[in-house]
Amino acid sequence: MNDLALAFGMVFDPYVIGVIAASSVFGLFVGAVPGLTATMATALLVPVTFFMPPVPAVAAIVTATAMAIFSGDIPGALMRIPGTPASAAYTDEAYAMTRNGHAETALGAGLVFSALGGLFGVAVLATSAPALAEVALKFSSFEYFWLVVLGVTCAVFIATEDPLKGIASLLLGLLVSTVGLGNPAAYPRFTFGSTELMGGIGMIPMMIGMFAVSEILRFAVSIDPPLIVTAQKIGNVFKGMGAMVLRYPVQLVRGSAVGTLIGALPGAGADIAAYISYAMSKKFSKEPEKFGTGHPEGIVESGAANNGALAGAWVPALVFGIPGDSITAIVIGVLYIKGLNPGPTIFIDKTAIVYAVFIVFFLANVLMIPFGWAAIKAAKQILRLPRNLLMPIILLFCIVGAFAINNTVFDVGVMLAFGILAFVMEENGFPIAPAILGVVLGGMLEENFVSSMIKSNGDLTAFFARPISVALGATTLAIWFGPPFYRWLKRGR
Amino acid sequence: MKVNDAVAGALISLLSLAVLAIIKDFPPMPGQKVGPALYPGLIASGLLVCAVLLVARGWRARHAGRWIEFAAWARQPRQWLNAVAVIGLTIAFIAWSDKIGFIPTGIGLLIALFLALRARPMTAIAVAIVATIAIHAVFYNVLKVPLPWGILMPVAW
Numbered sequence: 001m002n003d004l005a006l007a008f009g010m011v012f013d014p015y016v017i018g019v020i021a022a023s024s025v026f027g028l029f030v031g032a033v034p035g036l037t038a039t040m041a042t043a044l045l046v047p048v049t050f051f052m053p054p055v056p057a058v059a060a061i062v063t064a065t066a067m068a069i070f071s072g073d074i075p076g077a078l079m080r081i082p083g084t085p086a087s088a089a090y091t092d093e094a095y096a097m098t099r100n101g102h103a104e105t106a107l108g109a110g111l112v113f114s115a116l117g118g119l120f121g122v123a124v125l126a127t128s129a130p131a132l133a134e135v136a137l138k139f140s141s142f143e144y145f146w147l148v149v150l151g152v153t154c155a156v157f158i159a160t161e162d163p164l165k166g167i168a169s170l171l172l173g174l175l176v177s178t179v180g181l182g183n184p185a186a187y188p189r190f191t192f193g194s195t196e197l198m199g200g201i202g203m204i205p206m207m208i209g210m211f212a213v214s215e216i217l218r219f220a221v222s223i224d225p226p227l228i229v230t231a232q233k234i235g236n237v238f239k240g241m242g243a244m245v246l247r248y249p250v251q252l253v254r255g256s257a258v259g260t261l262i263g264a265l266p267g268a269g270a271d272i273a274a275y276i277s278y279a280m281s282k283k284f285s286k287e288p289e290k291f292g293t294g295h296p297e298g299i300v301e302s303g304a305a306n307n308g309a310l311a312g313a314w315v316p317a318l319v320f321g322i323p324g325d326s327i328t329a330i331v332i333g334v335l336y337i338k339g340l341n342p343g344p345t346i347f348i349d350k351t352a353i354v355y356a357v358f359i360v361f362f363l364a365n366v367l368m369i370p371f372g373w374a375a376i377k378a379a380k381q382i383l384r385l386p387r388n389l390l391m392p393i394i395l396l397f398c399i400v401g402a403f404a405i406n407n408t409v410f411d412v413g414v415m416l417a418f419g420i421l422a423f424v425m426e427e428n429g430f431p432i433a434p435a436i437l438g439v440v441l442g443g444m445l446e447e448n449f450v451s452s453m454i455k456s457n458g459d460l461t462a463f464f465a466r467p468i469s470v471a472l473g474a475t476t477l478a479i480w481f482g483p484p485f486y487r488w489l490k491r492g493r
Numbered sequence: 494m495k496v497n498d499a500v501a502g503a504l505i506s507l508l509s510l511a512v513l514a515i516i517k518d519f520p521p522m523p524g525q526k527v528g529p530a531l532y533p534g535l536i537a538s539g540l541l542v543c544a545v546l547l548v549a550r551g552w553r554a555r556h557a558g559r560w561i562e563f564a565a566w567a568r569q570p571r572q573w574l575n576a577v578a579v580i581g582l583t584i585a586f587i588a589w590s591d592k593i594g595f596i597p598t599g600i601g602l603l604i605a606l607f608l609a610l611r612a613r614p615m616t617a618i619a620v621a622i623v624a625t626i627a628i629h630a631v632f633y634n635v636l637k638v639p640l641p642w643g644i645l646m647p648v649a650w
Contacts, residue, residue, distance in 0.1 A: 051636045164550070168505060168543040171536050175512065178533045185522045187529035190515065213579075220575035220610070221566040388610035392603050393624045395579065399586055399602075400595075400628055404638040409587045416583045427564070428495055446532045458526045 007355030010055045011363065019052070020360065023060040024067050024367055028375040031068030032382045033390065034081045034227065035219050038068035038270070038310075039326045043211040044394070046204050046334055047401030054338040055356050061334065062357065063364040065327050066118055069270050069306050070372050073110035074379050077103055079227055086270035086306040089278040096294035108237035109244060109299045111372040113252060116245075117304025118365035120256035121263065121311025126358040129347070132319045136344035141455065142463055144320070145448040146472035148441050151322045152434065153479050155267025160431045169430045173438020174445070176201055182443055184450045196410045203333045205402040205411035206418045206439065210432060211326065212398045213419025218426075219391045229383045237376055244296065251281055251301040259305030263312025267433045269325025270306035277305035311361055318342050318354065321444060326433055329440045495562045499551025506544035512537035578609040594643020595633075599625035 010016065023045070030041040041064045049057035072084030076091035077098050087094075087110075097106035139147070152170055160166035179190045180200030191197040245252065255277045262273040281301035282291045291298055313324025314331075321342035323329035335342050340350055347354055375382070402415040422432050456462030464470050512533055519530035566572040582602045590598040603621035608614065632638040642649045 048631075048636065164543060164546055168540065168547065171540040171543065172505075174536045175508075175533065175540065178536070183529050183532070184527075185529040187519060189519070189529055189533060190512075213583075217576055217579055220579050221572040223566050223569060223572060386612070388612050389607060389616070389620050392606035392610065393620075393628075395583070395606065396599055396603060396625065396628055399583060400632050400638070400640070403640070404632060404636065407639055409590060412583065412587050416580065416587075420580065424494075428501055430501075449532065450527050453527045454525060 003351040004355050006352040007359055010352065010356040011059070011359045016056045016059055019056040019060050020063045020363065020367070023064040024364070024371045027064030027067030028071040028371060029382060030064070031071030031083050032074045032375060032379065033385070033387070034075050034079075034083055035215055035387065035391075036394070037084045037211065037215065038065045038072070038086065039211045039330070040215055041065060041068045042327050042330045043204075043208045044397060044401060046207070046330060047404045049334060050204075050337065050405060054340055054353060055360075057334060057338060058331070058340075058357055059360040061327070061331055062360050063367070065310055066307065066361070066364040067368060067371060067375075069310055070111060070114040070368055071375050073114070073303065074107065074376060075227075075383055077106040077110065078229055078379060079383065081227065084271075086274050086309075088271065089274035089306075090299050090302050093278075093292060093295065093298055096292065097296065097299075100294045102294065104235040104237045105240060105296060106294075106299060107234065107376050108239070108241050109296045110303050111237060111369065111376070112241045112245070113255070113300045113303040114307040114372070115365050115368045116252060117256040117259055118307035118311060118368065119362065120253070120304070121260045121308035122358065122361040122365060124257075124260045124308075125311045125314050125361065129315050129318050130354075132315065133344035133347040136319055139344075139468070140466065141448040141452045142466055142469040143472060145445070145452050145463065146469050146476060147320055148322060148445045148448065150472055150476045150479075151266035151316070151320075152437055152441060152445075153476050154265045155434045155437045157479055158265060158268055158272075160434065162429060162431075165430045166434045169425065169432070170434035170438045173435035173440075174442040175438075176206075176435075177439050177442020178446070183446060196408065201439075202402075202405060202411050202414055203439065204330075204405050205415040207330050207333070207436070208398050208402050209415035209418035209420075210422040210436065211330075212394065213415060214422035214426065214432075216391050216395050216398075217419060217423045219387065227383060227387075229380055234376060234379070237373060244300065248297060248300045251297060252304050254280065254284075255301035255304035256308040259302075259308030260312035262305070263309030264315045264324050266316060266322050266324055267437050268309075269313055269327065269433075270309040273309035273312075274302040274306040278302040307365070314357075314361075318346060318357075319344060323437065323440055326436055329436045332440055494567045495564060497551045497555065497558065497560045497562075498547045499555070500560060502544040502547030502549075502551060505547065506541055509537040509540040509544060513541075575609055578606055582606055590643070591641045592643055594645045595640040596625055596629055596645055597643065599628065 027041055030036045031038060042061050045060050045064055049060050068084060069086050072082055072087035074083060076082045076087040077094035080091060080095035082088040082091045094106040156166035156170055157163055179197055181188050181198050182200050188198055258277050259273040262268050262276060278298045281298045282288050285297055313328045316322040316324050317328035317332055321332060323332055332342055340346060340353060399412050402411045403409060405411055426432060464473055516530040516533050519528060521528035582605055586598050586602055600621045603624060604617050607617035607621060629640060633640045
């Protein structure tokens with residue numbers, strides 16, 4: 001209880017509140033500009049949060065991402081271009097509503113149900129994470145090994161269309177994580193005599209490259225015509241929202257729950273949650289024929305899902321140090337820098353800070369209503385900003401951000417190299433998320449693998465000797481070998 | 494620009510073979526069966542398997558498309574120029590920012606990139622100066638990042 005009071009004190013501090021307000025505006029802006037994503041918002045924030053105490057640093061990221069996921073709906077509804085990939089699932093629907101003259105209902109549903117889905121996700125995070133941490137305290141290196149393998153398996157098989165390219169991408173990420181001295185033998189691997197590479201490839205410059213520079217490159221080569229905002233008056237966005245909550249309570253809860261769950265799966269984040277929830281909404285709807293014609297039901301469900309996913313992703317990130325999506329992949333790096341090493345013990349040693357994170361999450365989703373309303377009002381001005389001026393400024397910001405971490409231009413080079421790599425990979429259908437997960441989890445995977453091998457003296461059966469590790473291992477192997485085995489069985493008949 | 498899976502696979506296989514060659518020289522951990530070579534070795538072997546499967550898949554699909562396909566943007570010289578501008582200007586920043594200083598390099602980078610992306614010259618110059626000074630103020634004055642002054646050292650503020 002004392003910790004909770006302490007946590008409230010940490011959050012309701014004028015400096016932290018100021019950071020939350022500023023990050024809200026930043027997040028809403030980034031989300032609303034097509035081509036800038038919530039993950040990019042996080043990558044751009046990291047160099048700034050680098051210089052903050054832990055609570056405001058985490059608060060900035062939590063608030064900015066929650067706001068960005070909502071405001072991605074704005075250009076979706078007004079221009080049929082999703083502001084972030086998380087809004088892509090229902091962009092056509094929202095735009096159809098705008099064309100029918102219901103822009104305010106589309107945006108209002110996006111706003112209100114984003115906030116409600118987010119609050120649901122926070123409730124799940126605040127209740128399930130400490131409970132899971134209790135269980136995780138009993139984990140040894142064998143369980144952690146399987147947990148990481150299960151995590152990357154989910155990222156490859158659930159979150160990607162092409163598992164072969166997903167695996168290749170994951171392995172590339174794992175390989176990147178082996179560079180430097182950070183291995184159990186402390187032997188300098190793949191450093192090629194460079195002292196800068198001794199400490200490994202800087203995670204933050206790399207993330208800025210993969211999530212921001214690659215988007216800038218994509219904008220630079222795009223041949224899309226300039227954006228045109230549909231000129232339409234937007235009325236009161238809150239009109240009829242109460243009735244909508246009463247009309248679609250099941251959709252709201254289902255979207256929030258599915259979203260939170262998908263968010264918690266490693267590698268799958270808000271965008272996949274929105275797609276799955278939209279499809280589910282249509283499947284279970286009493287009037288599926290109305291989907292696509294400007295019907296709010298799918299927006300209710302998937303709008304709640306993408307914001308629920310955001311909070312859900314923090315569950316494995318805080319409890320196990322396994323990111324639930326690309327945003328938490330960056331967050332984990334920030335937590336380490338701030339001395340808040342994720343893992344079950346954070347719930348014992350840093351209880352007040354963990355509570356503070358929950359409070360910030362809650363606050364961000366409540367603040368979304370007034371701030372989001374203001375963003376909708378300002379939408380036309382935001383969307384009229386010329387992107388050919390915005391993108392170069394973001395590039396300069398990225399360069400300074402990458403430089404700021406270690407005050408060296410070497411990291412700017414790392415940023416550029418990974419920006420180009422991410423761009424080329426995506427052009428060729430190699431998904432980025434597994435690579436990121438590989439980089440973030442590579443060290444943890446090796447550490448737990450090697451210490452397990454040493455403990456068991458090289459005996460692989462030890463990986464299946466403890467009850468929880470058997471369960472985790474069996475699940476992993478089932479995902480790997482289940483589908484081909486099933487196909488073989490079917491062919492055999 | 495999209496390459497056939499076989500081309501991607503071949504490149505990845507080169508990478509994994511290089512890794513396998515390098516780790517042969519890694520020393521074992523004294524008294525242990527597992528050394529620093531084991532883990533990258535497993536990863537590179539896995540990557541090699543993926544690469545072979547990609548080559549096989551690309552080979553089977555070789556009649557479906559060209560070895561290298563240029564997406565719509567990649568047939569426009571203008572788009573290539575833009576991409577080269579982003580990459581080249583960042584490299585120029587890496588090479589010169591320390592000597593010339595953050596503010597002049599930053600302004601130069603922005604003006605060049607604005608013009609490449611077809612902003613109006615006067616707008617480009619004005620926005621470049623304002624944006625660079627603003628970013629400098631945030632990182633140098635507020636966050637205390639030691640951005641280099643370069644040639645502006647005598648008038649540093």
